[in-house]
Amino acid sequence: MDKIIVEGGRALRGDVHISGAKNAALPILISALLTEGTSTFSNVPQLQDIHSTALLLENLGARVETGADTVRVDAGGQIQHEAEYDLVRKMRASVLVLGPLVARLGKARVSLPGGCAIGARPINLHLKGLAALGASIELKHGYVEASAGRLQGTDIYFDVVTVTGTENMMMAATLANGTTVLRNAAREPEIIALADTLTQMGADIHGAGTSVITIHGVSSLKPVEATIIPDRIEAGTFMMAAALTGGSVTIFDSEPDHLGALIDKLRLTGTDIKIDGQVVHVNHEGPLKSVDIKTQPYPGFPTDMQAQFMVLMSIAGGTSMISETIFENRFIHVSELRRMGADIQVSGNTAIVKGVPHLSAAQVMATDLRASASLILAGLVAEGTTQVNRVYHLDRGYQALEKKFAGLGATISRIK
Numbered sequence: 001m002d003k004i005i006v007e008g009g010r011a012l013r014g015d016v017h018i019s020g021a022k023n024a025a026l027p028i029l030i031s032a033l034l035t036e037g038t039s040t041f042s043n044v045p046q047l048q049d050i051h052s053t054a055l056l057l058e059n060l061g062a063r064v065e066t067g068a069d070t071v072r073v074d075a076g077g078q079i080q081h082e083a084e085y086d087l088v089r090k091m092r093a094s095v096l097v098l099g100p101l102v103a104r105l106g107k108a109r110v111s112l113p114g115g116c117a118i119g120a121r122p123i124n125l126h127l128k129g130l131a132a133l134g135a136s137i138e139l140k141h142g143y144v145e146a147s148a149g150r151l152q153g154t155d156i157y158f159d160v161v162t163v164t165g166t167e168n169m170m171m172a173a174t175l176a177n178g179t180t181v182l183r184n185a186a187r188e189p190e191i192i193a194l195a196d197t198l199t200q201m202g203a204d205i206h207g208a209g210t211s212v213i214t215i216h217g218v219s220s221l222k223p224v225e226a227t228i229i230p231d232r233i234e235a236g237t238f239m240m241a242a243a244l245t246g247g248s249v250t251i252f253d254s255e256p257d258h259l260g261a262l263i264d265k266l267r268l269t270g271t272d273i274k275i276d277g278q279v280v281h282v283n284h285e286g287p288l289k290s291v292d293i294k295t296q297p298y299p300g301f302p303t304d305m306q307a308q309f310m311v312l313m314s315i316a317g318g319t320s321m322i323s324e325t326i327f328e329n330r331f332i333h334v335s336e337l338r339r340m341g342a343d344i345q346v347s348g349n350t351a352i353v354k355g356v357p358h359l360s361a362a363q364v365m366a367t368d369l370r371a372s373a374s375l376i377l378a379g380l381v382a383e384g385t386t387q388v389n390r391v392y393h394l395d396r397g398y399q400a401l402e403k404k405f406a407g408l409g410a411t412i413s414r415i416k
């Protein structure tokens with residue numbers, strides 16, 4: 001398996017371009033299953049998870065063509081209703097095929113995703129929503145088996161704010177008979193991006209980006225050409241890396257409006273951030289100040305940036321409190337950061353991070369994408385050479401991360 005080798009101590013300087021958002025691309029590519037014809041998506045990032053999605057769609061009978069940053073999905077032929085364990089096991093977001101398959105075919109058999117490193121991650125709310133739309137749901141041999149005639153519009157209340165749950169129900173409801181109202185819906189930019197694509201397909205959706213989304217069902221949807229929004233987590237990771245290393249980085253092709261919580265917290269650390277349209281300039285001089293964060297659904301501080309922010313706090317001047325409220329086990333990076341000299345105590349869902357003068361390089365690894373990114377960040381400031389193992393996780397969600405860091409002056413390379 002590949003490894004990343006990073007030498008600490010260089011301030012990042014220069015320009016970096018942000019790729020399309022993984023978490024917007026996954027549901028949008030899958031939404032093509034709702035149409036009979038060829039949809040073309042651009043600004044699609046080159047990632048392992050995109051490759052897994054293409055395989056999943058092909059396995060369901062769609063034809064998929066992948067270009068440099070485009071993906072064409074032709075779902076015009078016969079679509080079959082089963083998503084196998086091996087595909088779902090590799091990528092939990094595969095569960096997003098449930099809604100479109102039941103809406104289009106009246107049936108779906110999709111492997112239950114199971115837990116993952118960051119938490120149990122049940123899909124009970126996806127299933128509750130589908131049942132409310134009139135599907136009968138059975139769990140058999142590790143699979144969800146759903147069947148329905150035409151889905152019937154209804155009110156669905158989410159006990160917990162769920163991103164893919166909202167997306168799955170939004171896709172299912174587009175072809176339902178009548179009106180569906182999703183309450184306590186997720187408000188992430190990726191939800192708006194999916195709603196925009198579905199609307200372009202002919203769906204009738206109102207309120208995406210608020211906690212109440214109304215979908216008036218239509219009888220069919222047509223293929224589209226759509227562009228994937230910028231990856232806010234990738235942009236945020238580079239912003240934090242610039243601040244961490246005392247650097248000066250200009251970030252192009254991002255959407256600063258999606259980064260409000262991070263920008264606010266970074267400014268409190270003493271980082272200077274200037275926004276000019278889609279361009280963000282990040283500059284940091286002197287020591288970082290400690291700041292508390294608490295992860296929350298959008299527009300709160302994203303759980304997908306908690307691990308990286310913890311690295312900043314690990315060398316900040318003071319003590320910070322980091323609370324993780326979304327996933328029950330998303331402190332996987334703590335033990336590895338401690339091995340690099342960080343002073344972090346965890347109690348329940350809170351980490352108390354006492355800043356230390358410097359981190360020291362080590363061999364590390366993590367079993368989660370964002371935790372792996374945090375270890376690269378730690379390597380950028382640690383004294384010595386850090387080796388990050390199990391790069392597989394990084395490749396699921398960051399396009400050419402080490403090349404982009406090298407372009408900013410980091411001494412970083414990949415060993416095959």
Ligand code: EPU
Nearest residue numbers: 023093121122123124125126160161162163164326327369
């Ligand atoms: N939850 C339930 N029941 C459900 C669904 C969710 O209890 O049926 C709980 C989860 O266990 C969790 C909370 O609700 O405690 C929120 O989970 P959510 O469903 O929102 O997460 P997700 O949709 O599975 C997406 C992103 C994650 C990101 C989370 C939170 C995609 C493909 N994945 O996951 O991204 O962390 O929302 O923002 O959109 C990543 O990119 O590294 C990543 C993990």
